Amino acid sequence: MKIIEIEGEKNITGTIRISGAKNATVALIPAAILTDEEATICNVPEITDTEALCDILKLLNVNFKRSTESIIVNPQEMINTEITEEFSKKLRASYYFMGALLGKYKKAVMYFPGGCSIGSRPIDLHLKGFEALGATVKNENNKYIVEAKELKGANIYLDIASVGATINIMLAAVRAKGTTIIDNAAKEPEIVNVATFLNNMGAKILGAGTSTIKIEGVEHLGKCFHEVIPDRIEAGTYIIIGALCGHMLKVDNVIPEHVDSLLLKLEEMGVDLEIGKDYVTVIDSNKTLRATNIKTAVYPGFATDLQQPFTVLLTQAKGKSKITETIFENRFMHIPYLKKLGADIELKNQTATILGPRDLKGTEVVATDLRAGAAMVAAALIAKGTTTITNAEHILRGYEQIVEKLTTVGAKITIKEI
Numbered sequence: 001m002k003i004i005e006i007e008g009e010k011n012i013t014g015t016i017r018i019s020g021a022k023n024a025t026v027a028l029i030p031a032a033i034l035t036d037e038e039a040t041i042c043n044v045p046e047i048t049d050t051e052a053l054c055d056i057l058k059l060l061n062v063n064f065k066r067s068t069e070s071i072i073v074n075p076q077e078m079i080n081t082e083i084t085e086e087f088s089k090k091l092r093a094s095y096y097f098m099g100a101l102l103g104k105y106k107k108a109v110m111y112f113p114g115g116c117s118i119g120s121r122p123i124d125l126h127l128k129g130f131e132a133l134g135a136t137v138k139n140e141n142n143k144y145i146v147e148a149k150e151l152k153g154a155n156i157y158l159d160i161a162s163v164g165a166t167i168n169i170m171l172a173a174v175r176a177k178g179t180t181i182i183d184n185a186a187k188e189p190e191i192v193n194v195a196t197f198l199n200n201m202g203a204k205i206l207g208a209g210t211s212t213i214k215i216e217g218v219e220h221l222g223k224c225f226h227e228v229i230p231d232r233i234e235a236g237t238y239i240i241i242g243a244l245c246g247h248m249l250k251v252d253n254v255i256p257e258h259v260d261s262l263l264l265k266l267e268e269m270g271v272d273l274e275i276g277k278d279y280v281t282v283i284d285s286n287k288t289l290r291a292t293n294i295k296t297a298v299y300p301g302f303a304t305d306l307q308q309p310f311t312v313l314l315t316q317a318k319g320k321s322k323i324t325e326t327i328f329e330n331r332f333m334h335i336p337y338l339k340k341l342g343a344d345i346e347l348k349n350q351t352a353t354i355l356g357p358r359d360l361k362g363t364e365v366v367a368t369d370l371r372a373g374a375a376m377v378a379a380a381l382i383a384k385g386t387t388t389i390t391n392a393e394h395i396l397r398g399y400e401q402i403v404e405k406l407t408t409v410g411a412k413i414t415i416k417e418i
């Protein structure tokens with residue numbers, strides 16, 4: 001097990017550069033197998049979720065070359081074999097191979113995906129989408145066999161604007177015959193990034209980033225070069241850390257528009273920010289913060305992934321704040337540990353009520369999932385004394401070089417394996 005240890009109350013100042021977006025990368029790598037030639041993706045973050053997807057590429061006999069920031073994927077010798085339970089369960093995004101393999105070979109065999117335990121996270125909308133395109137889905141003990149004689153474009157309405165279902169259906173539909181329309185599609189920037197990648201290969205996708213996406217199937221997808229967008233959740237996490245304990249903390253390589261809902265909330269709370277074309281600087285955290293309420297929502301609403309680190313900021317705001325989680329039913333696993341650190345939080349159904357400000361004191365806490373782990377890091381940075389975060393593997397799934405990045409700006413943070 002990996003353990004992160006943080007000595008709190010240090011001055012955080014300097015520049016943190018944001019890496020490529022995890023949630024785009026984890027879709028782009030499976031999407032790359034759709035090319036009939038070769039796909040180059042740059043600005044790929046070095047996180048364990050990327051490694052897990054590369055392991056699946058190996059299993060499928062896909063040639064790929066990984067260098068520091070890029071990956072070149074050549075699927076010309078690929079074999080469409082079953083993705084075993086071990087590989088499927090390594091991460092949530094393994095499910096993107098379902099759409100990509102179905103699109104390319106009209107058959108995909110894999111198991112229910114893994115990922116953070118933040119709710120039941122069914123994949124029914126993905127499967128309904130595949131069925132609408134003409135596939136049959138068999139499920140035997142969590143093993144999914146999805147196959148079609150032929151994929152035919154269809155009109156698909158998503159009951160929930162799901163990120164995963166939108167991308168997965170897009171991956172299958174690019175190689176279907178005719179036109180597919182996805183209505184009530186999710187609008188997250190990562191979806192636009194994936195659609196641009198596929199269009200660079202020769203796909204015909206219109207409307208990504210709006211709630212109606214139109215995909216005209218094509219027979220061939222060619223060579224392409226693509227860049228992963230900056231990670232808006234990583235950026236948001238460091239901006240929150242800046243608001244907690246930063247002084248002139250510049251979070252660089254950001255698309256500020258992608259974190260608009262967060263920036264507006266921070267300004268409402270009284271955080272001084274300088275928002276540039278591709279950076280956000282937190283001027284000084286040494287201010288009284290006003291309490292506020294947030295409700296998570298699909299993009300461009302307040303991101304559920306930032307809800308957990310944002311809770312830490314609310315423990316430092318004066319008065320009563322509320323967080324309502326509307327996307328996942330179990331995304332409050334960080335609350336007991338924040339309380340252990342000294343926060344005053346009451347959790348009732350899907351709403352957390354936070355009374356602040358409260359001083360936090362270092363102790364042993366657990367990173368129960370990726371963003372809960374980020375919340376623990378943020379809390380530890382302001383806590384008195386030392387905080388030990390166990391199960392830190394979760395954090396490394398989504399934050400590239402978090403220890404190095406925070407050390408550069410003055411944090412006292414170490415990671416070790418026990």
Ligand code: UD1
Binds near residue numbers: 163165328
């Ligand atoms: C993605 C992100 C995750 C983020 C989430 C919401 C990746 C790898 N993960 O997760 O970081 O928190 O979007 O922005 O990109 N749902 C169903 N049936 C389905 C699919 C989803 O009921 O078939 C429900 C989910 O349980 C959840 C809601 O829809 O309650 C939204 O889920 P979705 O947008 O699909 O999230 P993920 O793609 O799992």
